[in-house]
Amino acid sequence: MYTATGRLETDAMLKQYSPLVRRLAHQMIAKLPANVELDDLVQVGMIGLHDAMGRFDAAQGVQFETFATQRIRGAMLDELRGSDWMSRGNRRQQREIEAAVHRLEQRLGRAPQESEIAGEMGISLSDYQDMLTKVRGTQLVYLEDMSGDEAGDDFLDRHVAVDEANPLAQLQDHRMREALVGAIKNLPEREQFVMSMYYEHDMNLKEIAAVLKVTESRVCQLHSQAIARLRVKLREW
Structure with a gap:
């Protein structure tokens, strides 16, 4: 895969490692919000691959695939960190919902109903449902609350860019998945159905609405509420 001058042959390498x-x-998108596009990550990853080809030095004794994997992941993580998928206002409302859910769960010992969450927030059920539609609950985690207790130990590094060669990272990722699965099982039944159809069966809002015999707006509300409940549980984790 080298030219006569000893450089990596670009086209052949891009084809081989795409x-x-x-x-x-x-691997990465499975742990990210539903609104992150696979093609966007692939495009950024290809830029990372091209960068790896320009920086690779065989004399360092590292295999190209190992070096490229780090550069590709790094490019994807940089893109994610530089993205902002929800406005500040909507994010603030999402956190207000989560805070109300958390207080009620602590007080009631169970998953609160919509009317109870609305009451806890001091708004009408209709206003609460409008808020759910507005925030759309597209993100299970936000970048600014992904920081850990130690410098450099953030959510993306611990749970998105898991290194297959790092047993501790694999264990942390496995625990994260177990926590998420357990949290989903404790959702109210209808919200479980929505999450299952949306994430496991790749159904869109219109298809889910037809199955549940509700409006697309109602499916959006149920999805947002489920995300709020899951974020509360994962924060405890």
């Missing part, structure tokens, strides 16, 4: 980019993108 499946690696897609594999890493698939």
Whole structure:
């Protein structure tokens, strides 16, 4: 894969390692919000691959695939950190919902109903449902609350860019998945259905609405509420 001058042959390398980019993108997107596009991650990953080809030095004794994997993941993480998927106002409202859910769960010992959450927030049920529609609950985690207790130990590094060669990272990722699965099982039944159809069966809002015999707006509300409940549980984790 080298030219006569000893440089990596660009086209051949891009073709050979593009499946690696897609594999890493698939691994990463499984832990990200539904509104993150796979093709966007792949595109950024290809830029990372091209960068790796320009920086790779075989004399360092590192295999190209290992070096490229780090550069590809790094490019994807940089893109995610630089993105802002929800306005500040909507994010603030999402956190207000989560705070109300958390207080009620502590007080009631169960998942609160919509009317109870609205009451806790001091607004009408109609206004609360309008808020759910507005925030759309597209993100299970936000970048600014992904920081850990130690410098450099953030959510993306711990749960998105898991290094297959790092047993501790794999264990942390496994625990995260278990916590998420457990939290979903404790959701109210209808919200479980929405999450299952949306994430496991790749159904869109219109299709889910047809199955549940409700409006698309109602499905959006249920999804937002489920996300708020899950974020409360994962924060405890």
